[in-house]
Every structure is written in C-alpha cells, then in structure tokens.
Amino acid sequence: MTDVSAAEAPSDRRSKMQVSDEVAIQITNMNKWYGDFHVLRDINLTVYRGERIVICGPSGSGKSTMIRCINRLEEHQKGTIEVEGIELTNDLKNIDRIRSEVGMCFQHFNLFPHLTILENCTLAPIWVRKVPKKEAEDTAMHFLEKVKIPDQAKKYPGQLSGGQQQRVAIARSLCMKPRIMLFDEPTSALDPEMIKEVLDTMIELAEEGMTMLCVTHEMGFAQAVANRVIFMDAGQIVEQNEPKEFFNNPQSERTQLFLSQILGH
Amino acid sequence: MTDRNFAYVRTEEAPRMPPPSDTHGPVHWLKENILSTMNDFSSPAKTVKSVVMMLLTVLSVLSAYAVISGMLTFLVVNGTFSIPEGVSGADACRENGGACWPFIAAKMRLMIYGAYPGEELWRVDVVYVLLAIGIAWVVWEKAPARGLVGALMLTAYPIVAFILLTGGALEGSWGAKGVWAVIGLALFGVGIAADKGVGGEALNAFSGAFKAIGGLLVGIVLVGAIFSIEFGLEPVRTSLWGGLLVTFVVALTGIVASLPLGIVLALGRRSQLPVVRMLSVIFIEFWRGVPLITVLFMSSVMLPFFLPPDTEFDKLLRALIGVALFSSAYMAEVVRGGLQAIGKGQYEGGMSLGLSYWQQMRLIILPQALVLVIPGIVNSFIALFKDTTLVLIIGLFDLLGAVQNQALKDPEWINPTAGTTGYIVVAFMFWVFCFGMSRYSQAMERKLYRGHKR
Ligand SMILES: Nc1ncnc2c1ncn2[C@@H]1O[C@H](COP(=O)(O)OP(=O)(O)OP(=O)(O)O)[C@@H](O)[C@H]1O
Ligand SMILES: [Mg+2]
Numbered sequence: 001m002t003d004v005s006a007a008e009a010p011s012d013r014r015s016k017m018q019v020s021d022e023v024a025i026q027i028t029n030m031n032k033w034y035g036d037f038h039v040l041r042d043i044n045l046t047v048y049r050g051e052r053i054v055i056c057g058p059s060g061s062g063k064s065t066m067i068r069c070i071n072r073l074e075e076h077q078k079g080t081i082e083v084e085g086i087e088l089t090n091d092l093k094n095i096d097r098i099r100s101e102v103g104m105c106f107q108h109f110n111l112f113p114h115l116t117i118l119e120n121c122t123l124a125p126i127w128v129r130k131v132p133k134k135e136a137e138d139t140a141m142h143f144l145e146k147v148k149i150p151d152q153a154k155k156y157p158g159q160l161s162g163g164q165q166q167r168v169a170i171a172r173s174l175c176m177k178p179r180i181m182l183f184d185e186p187t188s189a190l191d192p193e194m195i196k197e198v199l200d201t202m203i204e205l206a207e208e209g210m211t212m213l214c215v216t217h218e219m220g221f222a223q224a225v226a227n228r229v230i231f232m233d234a235g236q237i238v239e240q241n242e243p244k245e246f247f248n249n250p251q252s253e254r255t256q257l258f259l260s261q262i263l264g265h
Numbered sequence: 266m267t268d269r270n271f272a273y274v275r276t277e278e279a280p281r282m283p284p285p286s287d288t289h290g291p292v293h294w295l296k297e298n299i300l301s302t303m304n305d306f307s308s309p310a311k312t313v314k315s316v317v318m319m320l321l322t323v324l325s326v327l328s329a330y331a332v333i334s335g336m337l338t339f340l341v342v343n344g345t346f347s348i349p350e351g352v353s354g355a356d357a358c359r360e361n362g363g364a365c366w367p368f369i370a371a372k373m374r375l376m377i378y379g380a381y382p383g384e385e386l387w388r389v390d391v392v393y394v395l396l397a398i399g400i401a402w403v404v405w406e407k408a409p410a411r412g413l414v415g416a417l418m419l420t421a422y423p424i425v426a427f428i429l430l431t432g433g434a435l436e437g438s439w440g441a442k443g444v445w446a447v448i449g450l451a452l453f454g455v456g457i458a459a460d461k462g463v464g465g466e467a468l469n470a471f472s473g474a475f476k477a478i479g480g481l482l483v484g485i486v487l488v489g490a491i492f493s494i495e496f497g498l499e500p501v502r503t504s505l506w507g508g509l510l511v512t513f514v515v516a517l518t519g520i521v522a523s524l525p526l527g528i529v530l531a532l533g534r535r536s537q538l539p540v541v542r543m544l545s546v547i548f549i550e551f552w553r554g555v556p557l558i559t560v561l562f563m564s565s566v567m568l569p570f571f572l573p574p575d576t577e578f579d580k581l582l583r584a585l586i587g588v589a590l591f592s593s594a595y596m597a598e599v600v601r602g603g604l605q606a607i608g609k610g611q612y613e614g615g616m617s618l619g620l621s622y623w624q625q626m627r628l629i630i631l632p633q634a635l636v637l638v639i640p641g642i643v644n645s646f647i648a649l650f651k652d653t654t655l656v657l658i659i660g661l662f663d664l665l666g667a668v669q670n671q672a673l674k675d676p677e678w679i680n681p682t683a684g685t686t687g688y689i690v691v692a693f694m695f696w697v698f699c700f701g702m703s704r705y706s707q708a709m710e711r712k713l714y715r716g717h718k719r
Binding site for chain 1: 469610611613614615616617618619620621624628629632633636
C-alpha cells in the first residue's frame with residue numbers, strides 16, 4: 001500500500017499544519033514475535049516530519065506493540081526501524097539517543113509518584129540532557145503552563161486528577177524537546193470530562209507541527225487533527241487513508257466492520 | 266404564610282463547648298478499652314463472656330503487678346548500691362540478695378572498652394562521640410548540611426575511626442600500592458576512552474564497568490595510603506578491643522556494608538545478563554544457607570588453612586567480612602521484595618525519557634523500592650545488631666561476651682546476683698539500641714510515605 005499523499009492538504013484547520021518530505025520514521029518489513037506468536041507481520045510505514053497519525057484497530061491487534069517498537073520498549077526481530085535517520089539495533093547508545101528524541105505518553109501516565117510534578121518534568125533533562133537545574137525548571141514551568149497546570153508544580157502525582165496527570169505526562173515528555181511524540185491510548189483511562197482537556201492539549205501540540213503517532217479510539221480527534229489514519233488488525237496494517245476517506249469510504253471489510261462497531265451505536 | 270415554613274436565619278451564635286465528659290479523659294478510656302468488654306449481661310452467653318473477661322483482666326493486672334514488684338524488689342529494694350567499709354563488694358551483694366550495682370560500676374569500663382589500654386581510652390571516646398554527633402546530626406531533620414554530614418559519616422568517619430582505634434600506620438609496600446594505583450588509573454582511562462568510542466561497540470558497552478573498577482582500585486589504594494601514614498598513635502591490637510566497642514564495630518560495619526552490597530546483589534538477581542544473575546543467585550543462596558556461627562567459625566578456624574602460613578589476617582577483620590557478606594545476602598532478598606513491588610510502567614516511564622539503566626534504578630526504582638521495604642531493612646539491621654553477640658564463639662568479646670566471659674570470671678566478684686545483674690544490664694542496653702532503630706524507622710517511614718500518598 002502506498003502512502004496517502006499528504007500534500008493534497010484537506011480543508012479546515014488541518015491546512016495550517018504542514019507536512020514536509022523529510023522522513024522522521026521509516027519502518028521496513030518489520031516483524032515481531034512474542035515467543036512463537038507472530039504479533040507484528042510485515043509492517044511498512046513511513047512517517048514524514050509534521051505528520052499526525054492516528055492508529056486504531058481492535059484490541060490485541062498489535063497497535064501498542066508497534067508504537068513501542070519505535071522507541072525500543074519492545075524489540076523487533078526482523079526488518080528495520082529508522083528513527084531520525086538512526087537505525088534501531090542493539091547498540092545502547094543509539095537506543096538512548098532515539099529515546100531522548102522520542103517522547104511517549106502511556107495509558108496509565110507512568111508518572112514517578114515519589115517526585116513532585118516539577119521534579120518529574122526536570123528529571124530527564126537534568127540527567128540525560130545535562131541541562132542546569134535552574135534552566136530545566138524554567139523549561140518545565142513553561143510546559144506546565146502550556147498544559148495549564150503550573151499551579152500544581154509542587155504537588156505529587158497522587159494528588160492530581162487523572163486528566164491532570166496525563167497532561168503532566170505530556171509536559172514531562174515535552175521537556176525533553178522531542179521531535180516525535182508517541183501516544184498509547186492516552187485518554188482511555190480517563191473519565192469523559194477529563195478526556196477533553198487532554199485532547200485539547202494534544203490538538204495544540206499538533207498545531208505546532210509536532211510529529212505525532214497516536215493510538216486512540218477517539219475518532220473525533222482523528223477527524224479533527226490526523227492527516228492519516230492507520231487501521232491495524234491481527235498484527236498487520238490493513239488500511240490507511242486520509243481521515244475523511246477512511247471514515248466515509250473504508251475499503252477493506254475488516255475496517256468497515258470495525259468502524260461500524262465503534263461508530264455504529 | 267403556610268404552617269410549613271422552612272425559612273430560617275440564625276440570629277445568635279451557638280456557643281463552643283468542651284466535649285461531654287464521657288467522650289474523653291481517663292474514665293472514657295477505661296470504658297472504651299476495658300469495661301466495654303465486660304459490661305454485657307443481657308444473655309447467659311454474654312454474661313459468661315463478661316465474667317471471663319473480668320477474671321482475665323484481674324489476672325493480667327495481678328501478674329503485671331507481680332513482675333513489676335519483683336523487678337523493683339530485686340533491682341532497687343534489695344539492690345546493693347554502695348559497699349560498706351571493711352566488706353568486699355561480693356560479700357555486700359551476697360548479704361542483700363538483690364542487684365549487684367557495684368559490680369556493674371566496677372566492670373563498666375570492660376563493658377564499654379574491653380581491654381583497650383587505659384591511656385588510650387580517649388581515642389575510643391572520640392570515636393563514640395563523633396558517632397553520636399554524626400547520627401544525631403543526620404537524624405535531626407532541621408540540622409543544616411545533613412547530606413554532607415551523612416556522606417562524611419559514610420566515608421571519612423570510618424577512616425578516622427579506623428586510624429584512631431588501631432593507631433593506623435599499617436605496614437605495606439609502597440611499591441605494591443603504586444602498581445595497583447597505576448592499574449586502577451589505566452582501567453579508568455580505558456573506560457573513558459571506550460566512552461568516547463575508541464575500541465568499538467564491544468568495548469563501549471563495558472565502559473561503565475571499566476571506570477567503576479578502576480575508580481574502586483584507586484580509592485582502595487588511597488585509603489590504604491592514608492592508613493599507612495604514621496600519626497604517632499600507639500598501635501592497639503584488635504585482640505584488646507571488647508565490649509560495646511566490638512559490638513558497634515561489627516554491627517555498624519555489617520549495617521553499612523550490607524545495604525549497598527544487598528542492593529547490588531538484588532539488582533544482579535533480576536539482571537537480564539545470565540552470568541550476573543547466576544553469580545548473584547549462587548552468592549545469595551550460599552550465604553543464606555549457612556548459619557552465621559558456621560560463617561564465623563570457618564573464617565576463624567578454617568580460613569588460615571587455606572592462606573599461606575605466615576599471612577597475618579586479623580581475626581576481627583575476618584569476622585567483619587563474614588558478617589558483612591552474610592547480612593548482605595539477607596539484605597539482597599529484602600531489597601528484591603521492594604523491587605518486585607514496582608510496576609513495569611515505572612521502568613517504561615524512565616526508559617521512554619532516555620534514562621540509562623543505572624539512572625532508572627538510582628532515580629526512579631530504588632527510591633521507591635527502598636521506602637517500601639524500610640521495615641524489612643530495619644528488621645535485618647536489628648537482627649544483625651543482636652547477632653553480633655555470636656562473635657563470642659571465635660574468642661572476640663562483645664558486650665555480652667565481656668560480661669559473661671570476662672567480668673563474671675573475676676574471682677573478686679563471685680556472688681549469686683552478679684550474673685543476673687550483668688545480664689539485665691546487657692539486655693537493657695541491647696534493647697535501647699534496637700528500640701531506637703525501630704522507632705526511627707517508623708518515623709522515617711511515615712515521613713517518606715506522606716510525600717506521595719494522598
Ligand atoms: N509481553 C507479551 N508477551 C506475549 N504476548 C504479548 C505481550 N504483550 C502483548 N502480547 C500479545 O500481543 C498482541 C498485541 O498486543 P498489543 O498490546 O500490541 O495490542 P493492542 O492492539 O495494543 O490492544 P489494546 O487495544 O487492547 O491495547 C496481543 O494478542 C497480546 O496478547
Ligand atoms: Mg494497547
């Protein structure tokens with residue numbers, strides 16, 4: 001399957017978001033097994049800088065596994081993954097370099113409960129980027145303001161609501177000034193009224209031109225922000241298209257079934 | 266206006282009053298905690314229960330009274346506090362039949378310093394005082410520069426204590442030290458070069474290990490060099506050390522060494538590298554499978570057979586090494602329990618930010634895991650503190666040994682109550698230290714937990 005041409009920019013707000021021809025992530029013939037179980041089969045994906053990609057698909061289809069391969073939280077066994085021109089191999093130095101360029105937000109936030117919000121945000125810049133403490137704190141406050149919770153900086157994660165925690169997690173990733181952001185179901189552990197505040201933060205991020213890969217079932221978000229939607233099933237990329245086409249005119253039967261299930265009721 | 270009018274405006278303040286007397290004070294306490302179990306006579310079964318509770322209460326009060334009054338009679342009423350003129354101390358104690366306090370007074374020095382020579386006692390005192398100041402400083406939350414003092418207590422203090430207690434000026438060839446220093450520096454250099462990419466990927470992966478081992482070697486040589494400086498102190502052989510001094514030296518060495526060693530072993534046991542994991546498992550299971558008495562006995566009796574005949578290897582030092590390795594195996598399992606309680610998400614959070622393995626451990630995993638297992642860690646410390654009494658079997662006289670095998674063997678003080686008095690005092694001293702550790706750990710636990718629990 002060929003990539004959807006991102007150049008023929010759709011109307012409305014998405015037109016402001018530019019997609020360049022620079023390749024950010026290149027996945028070629030990637031395969032992964034858990035023991036004998038072939039969980040990812042022949043994945044090919046090129047992500048250009050500035051793209052906002054939404055990945056959806058039924059539970060267990062390998063969405064999490066695929067995006068976790070991109071920053072080596074999972075190891076692939078065949079094929080290649082190149083991130084920012086660096087190939088992911090067993091070389092620890094490369095892995096660390098890629099991880100510091102790729103931010104990730106998890107379903108359960110994974111904040112560090114023993115550190116304050118501010119310390120959560122400054123930890124990696126100080127220890128990985130070797131930024132002076134003062135500067136790291138200024139950066140952290142900047143991003144906490146951006147996600148609209150600067151007044152919680154001195155609190156601990158356990159004292160915040162779920163939506164606030166997820167926004168802290170986003171700010172924490174942004175403090176590393178990543179070039180790519182991965183989201184693995186960032187809103188699926190949240191109550192409905194908190195989902196919006198997190199999605200708003202993500203939309204803002206997209207408008208600033210961040211390259212984003214987002215596993216989510218928030219189809220409204222996909223339609224508003226994504227320039228490409230990828231549908232996975234049983235470890236394969238089954239269909240990908242520009243959102244309008246994807247939702248209005250799905251090609252594969254499996255996509256149609258999936259969409260009818262999540263949009264149908 | 267209807268007859269149902271809900272509207273209401275308060276016109277006068279309700280007065281603030283003390284709580285009714287039956288919700289506080291000693292009478293309430295009695296009712297809540299004691300009387301409430303025995304005032305129900307509403308059915309035969311409940312009556313029986315109430316009566317049984319009454320009997321049990323009376324019985325416990327009586328037995329508490331018996332124990333306390335017995336203790337007081339022995340320790341105070343019949344106790345001997347001074348020796349009348351013309352009578353020996355032993356006879357005076359025999360006469361009164363109670364606690365023999367003059368015996369304790371006469372043997373106090375033995376209990377605190379062992380046979381440490383009289384003119385040099387100030388050195389032990391300095392070590393004790395520095396220890397007390399250091400611990401108080403670190404424990405007191407408002408003290409300035411606690412971190413610095415804590416670091417000094419773990420690095421400079423042991424060196425100072427060693428020099429003061431032994432006299433320093435160890436023999437040892439400067440040539441050998443030089444050679445080891447050069448080797449250490451060379452390894453360190455290789456590590457730095459490997460970091461920069463010299464020698465390719467294979468070497469690069471081990472750059473940390475090279476730097477660590479090289480740094481460790483240089484550190485050991487440096488400490489060795491400091492130990493061989495001549496300070497003009499009279500050398501005091503460890504065979505003269507005893508009493509509380511030996512208890513402290515053994516316990517504190519064990520405590521200070523076992524925590525870092527235990528952490529390393531626990532991490533090793535969970536390592537992805539099969540060799541590291543296996544070595545850790547073998548080490549832990551070996552030391553956990555052997556009783557401490559056997560460890561001490563082996564170190565003192567068997568080890569000399571395996572060493573060249575003329576090597577002099579201090580008995581106390583051997584016991585210290587044995588105790589440190591033994592307790593680190595236990596500590597490793599305690600720490601591992603804490604590591605297992607930390608979810609995968611914490612590792613992934615750290616990894617996704619680009620933190621290295623050691624940074625994840627040091628900054629994210631261990632701070633949480635160790636707080637979780639503070640009770641277990643202190644439990645090990647307390648057990649270790651009491652286990653130091655076992656050094657008696659290899660002829661080292663700790664606090665208990667000094668009383669049992671030295672003070673009580675003194676013919677001048679043979680009398681029926683000297684032993685009991687001595688054991689009570691020893692038990693009390695052990696209890697004070699252990700109870701102190703226990704209370705401090707509880708306070709620390711509360712403080713550290715508050716940080717991140719709602
Ligand atoms: N550590 C593991 N070991 C073995 N199998 C695994 C492991 N992790 C995931 N799997 C399997 O791999 C498949 C893909 O899992 P993955 O978590 O990627 O699915 P997903 O698409 O993210 O699903 P969901 O929407 O439920 O999060 C599933 O069948 C799962 O059972
Ligand atoms: Mg998933």
